[in-house]
Amino acid sequence: MKWISRICQGFRAISLICIVFATFPCASVQGQEDCAARQKEIALKEESLKKEAARLDALKTDIDDKVAKYQSILKQIDDALLKLQQPDDERFKRVVKDYEAMPAEEAGARISALDEDTAVNLLLKMAPRKAGAAMAQIEPRKVASLTEKMASIKKSFPLK
Structure with a gap:
């Protein structure tokens, strides 16, 4: 009977192999x-x-x-x-010191004669008390214009 069981197992194995190969494309x-x-x-x-x-x-x-x-x-x-900016900055710092050393009336008169961009840069670099005293000597409309520009300045270059 053992041999019949082995034959049956063999047939089952063969039939499984046939099924696999039949379904395998x-x-x-x-x-x-x-x-x-x-x-x-x-x-x-x-x-x-x-x-x-x-x-x-x-x-x-x-x-x-x-x-x-x-x-x-x-x-x-x-x-x-x-x-390029270093020499200009050094010269500009010197100019700022010169304006700070002037009496407020004289500094105000000279700042009002400058173009607005230069005046804004100068006032921004000056000590606040000295800049305020000089601005008090400038015509109110020009001071208003300078103040607007000072408040709106944004550094746009270099981009870092």
């Missing part, structure tokens, strides 16, 4: 052709994706190089601007 000739076609299609798509990935990596490298180059250029521009 590559088991038949048509299925094998379909499977080969799918594998070829997958290989083509994989190759296409590899090429696209290589192209994108090259683009990323190119963009990274350009970003680094432009950041270097921006740093050079910032450094050059700082070098």
Whole structure:
């Protein structure tokens, strides 16, 4: 009886194998052709994706190089601007000290003769008490205009 049991188990195993192969599409000739076609299609798509990935990596490298180059250029521009502004700032600080040393009436008369942008910059750099005393000597309409400009000044460059 043992041998009958083993034969039955063998038949069950064979029938399971047949069921698996019958449902597996590559088991038949048509299925094998379909499977080969799918594998070829997958290989083509994989190759296409590899090429696209290589192209994108090259683009990323190119963009990274350009970003680094432009950041270097921006740093050079910032450094050059700082070098250009330092002498002007030093001279302007000297002018501010000169105006602060003047009597308020004289400073007010001279500030009112300046163009508004220069006057605003000068008043902003002066000590508040000295600037206030000089502004008290300037015509009220001009003081109002200067005050509006002083309140609305925003630093727009360099962008950091």
